[in-house]
Amino acid sequence: MKKLLGVILSTAIVVSMMAGCGSKGSGSSGSKSAALSDGVLTVGTNAEFPPFEYVGDDGEPDGFDMALIKAIGDELGVKVVIENMDFDSLVSAIGSKTDVAIAGMTVTDERKQSVDFSEPYFDAVQHVLVPANSDISSYDDLVGKTIGVQLGTTGDFLVEDIEGATAQQYTKAVDAVNDLVNGRVDAVIVDSNPAGVFAKNFEGTIKDLDGADFGFEVENYAIALPKGDSELKAAIDGALKKLKENGTYDELVKKYI
Numbered sequence: 242m243k244k245l246l247g248v249i250l251s252t253a254i255v256v257s258m259m260a261g262c263g264s265k266g267s268g269s270s271g272s273k274s275a276a277l278s279d280g281v282l283t284v285g286t287n288a289e290f291p292p293f294e295y296v297g298d299d300g301e302p303d304g305f306d307m308a309l310i311k312a313i314g315d316e317l318g319v320k321v322v323i324e325n326m327d328f329d330s331l332v333s334a335i336g337s338k339t340d341v342a343i344a345g346m347t348v349t350d351e352r353k354q355s356v357d358f359s360e361p362y363f364d365a366v367q368h369v370l371v372p373a374n375s376d377i378s379s380y381d382d383l384v385g386k387t388i389g390v391q392l393g394t395t396g397d398f399l400v401e402d403i404e405g406a407t408a409q410q411y412t413k414a415v416d417a418v419n420d421l422v423n424g425r426v427d428a429v430i431v432d433s434n435p436a437g438v439f440a441k442n443f444e445g446t447i448k449d450l451d452g453a454d455f456g457f458e459v460e461n462y463a464i465a466l467p468k469g470d471s472e473l474k475a476a477i478d479g480a481l482k483k484l485k486e487n488g489t490y491d492e493l494v495k496k497y498i
């Protein structure tokens with residue numbers, strides 16, 4: 242009898258411990274997006290796009306976007322793990338290799354067919370880099386030219402519309418810039434801020450022309466999200482809003498851009 246009572250008691254203790262675990266688990270998973278529920282946000286980027294993302298001296302991705310997504314992770318209480326990959330793999334990696342992507346990525350209708358976007362966090366326009374002695378100064382001057390671009394970027398897509406122009410595609414924008422310096426391409430089309438960084442690195446050798454003078458439109462950068470995860474979008478948009486309100490966003494702009 243004593244023995245039986247012991248079995249019943251210990252069973253009761255195990256059952257109540259299990260019940261305790263169960264209620265904790267369901268409490269957190271019920272209110273959180275699947276991407277956040279494990280406490281880790283896996284973020285795709287392409288660290289070839291200064292000042293938004295580049296590989297720092299310690300070999301780790303650094304830059305404005307990296308600091309911004311880490312601040313968002315802090316707001317949401319999750320650890321941010323960065324996966325560095327080719328730019329044209331970022332969208333398809335979401336939902337399999339990664340939870341989200343931040344990479345100076347422009348919101349486009351085509352991308353919206355595969356992913357959702359956060360609220361925009363930065364504006365840009367494509368710029369045209371040319372050799373210092375080049376005559377190129379308007380859209381018509383680009384007709385028939387060989388133009389270096391990073392594969393799968395909005396700069397790449399723009400060249401498709403320029404009559405007779407050939408897009409020379411590179412996985413890294415910096416390689417396009419090196420080929421501009423070596424005379425292998427006539428121009429490079431790349432986003433405004435990276436264009437400024439590259440032009441500065443080759444001061445006197447290349448000119449940085451504002452794409453607004455070529456009729457290029459303003460683009461909005463946003464964080465790419467898995468399609469249909471409205472809880473994750475609300476969480477990330479909420480964190481972004483908070484970082485704008487509390488001055489963190491402005492501090493990061495000052496530090497990196």
Ligand code: ARG
Pocket residue numbers: 286287288289290294328344345346347348391393394395396432460
């Ligand atoms: N804004 C452009 C786009 O969305 C270029 C982004 C390139 N970003 C990068 N991290 N390499 O296509």
